[in-house]
Amino acid sequence: MNVSRRLIPTAAVAGAVVLGLTALTACSSSDAADHKNGDKLDVVASFYPMQFLAERIGGEHVSVTTLTKPGAEPHDLELSPRQIGGLTDADYILYLKGIQPAVDDAIEQSGAKDAVDAAKLTTLEDHGTEAGGEEHGHEHHGDEAGGDPHIWLDPVKYAEVAKGVGKSLEKSDPDHAADYRKNTAALVTELDGLDKAYTDGLKNTATKTFITTHSAFGYLAERYGLTQEGIAGVDPEAEPSPARISEIHTIAEKDGATTVFFETLASDRTAKTLAEDTGLKTDVLDPLEGITDKSKGADYIEVMRSNLAALQKALGAK
Secondary structure: OOOOOOOOOHHHHHHHHHHHHHHHHHOOHHHHHOOOOOOOEEEEEOOHHHHHHHHHHHHHHEEEEEOOOOOOOHHHOOOOHHHHHHHHHOOEEEEOOOOOHHHHHHHHHHOOOOEEEHHHHOOOEOOEOOOOOOEOOOHHHHOOOOOEOOHHHOHHHHHHHHHHHHHHHHHHOHHHHHHHHHHHHHHHHHHHHHHHHHHHHOOOEOOOEEEEOOOOOHHHHHHOOOEEEEOOOOOOOOOOOHHHHHHHHHHHHHHOOOEEEEOOOOOOHHHHHHHHHHOOEEEEOOOOOOOOOOOOOOOHHHHHHHHHHHHHHHHOEO
C-alpha cells in the first residue's frame, strides 16, 4: 500500500489496548461467551488471507472470528476495545505481522498465549517498485526482519504458511490433529494446482510487465517471471503526478504493457487517469485483502484464478 495512507500512532493503540483489557474485566459472562461456540476452538484471524487458512484447515473444529470486516481496508484497521479484549479470550490467533500495525501492537500487549505470526512460517523478501524507486508503502510497520508481507499472493509461499498453520493447530488442539493434517494436505494440493495453472498460463506472453496502483504483487511477479511496475508514492484516491504519468507511459511503450490494474478495496480513479493519459486499458488485479460482492470469486482460490485470467489477457498470453 502506499505511504500516504494513515498509520495509527502506537500510543493510541496502546491506549486502546488498556481500554480493551479494562472492558474485558467488566464484561458479563455472556459477553465473554460470544467468542465461544460449543467445543470448537475459538480462533481470531486478523484479515481475510488468515481467515481463509483458519477456516479451511480448521474445518468443523474451529469457530473463526475476523478482526477486519469485509470491504474494510485492512492496513488502516482500528480495533475496538471489545475486539482487543477478545484477543485474550481466544484459543488461537492467526495474524500476519507487518500488514496491520494496530493488530501487531494489540497482540503484543494483550499477552495472548497462542498467537501465530504467519510471517514466521515462510521467508519474507524485499520488493520495491521498479520504476518508483521507493518501497511500496508499508515500511514494514515495525516488522523488525523487514520484507514484503504480501506472501499470500504467491501460492507456493501461501502453501508453506498453510503447512505451518496446520502444525500449529495440531499443537493447540491435539484431539483433532488428524483432521487438521488431512485438511492441510487437501489445501496444499489445491495451492499446488493453482501454482501450476499460473506457471503454465504465464509461460508464454507477449510482455512480462504489468502496471498496478497497489504494489502488492512482488512475490507473484518474482515467482512467475514477471515485472511489477507500481505507482509509488501516489495515493489510490489522488491523481498521479505528470512526471509519473510520463514515466509510466515510457515504461508501457518500452515493455509493451497494455493495462493499468487497480484493486477492489480502493478507488479506480488513479488507474483511469493513467489509462486516459497513456492510452492504456484498466482492469482489476485483486490483492485479496478482503472478499466483497465486487470480488471476482467467492474465495481465495477463485479470485486467484480470476487474477490469472486478467494477467493472461493483459500480458498477451499465447
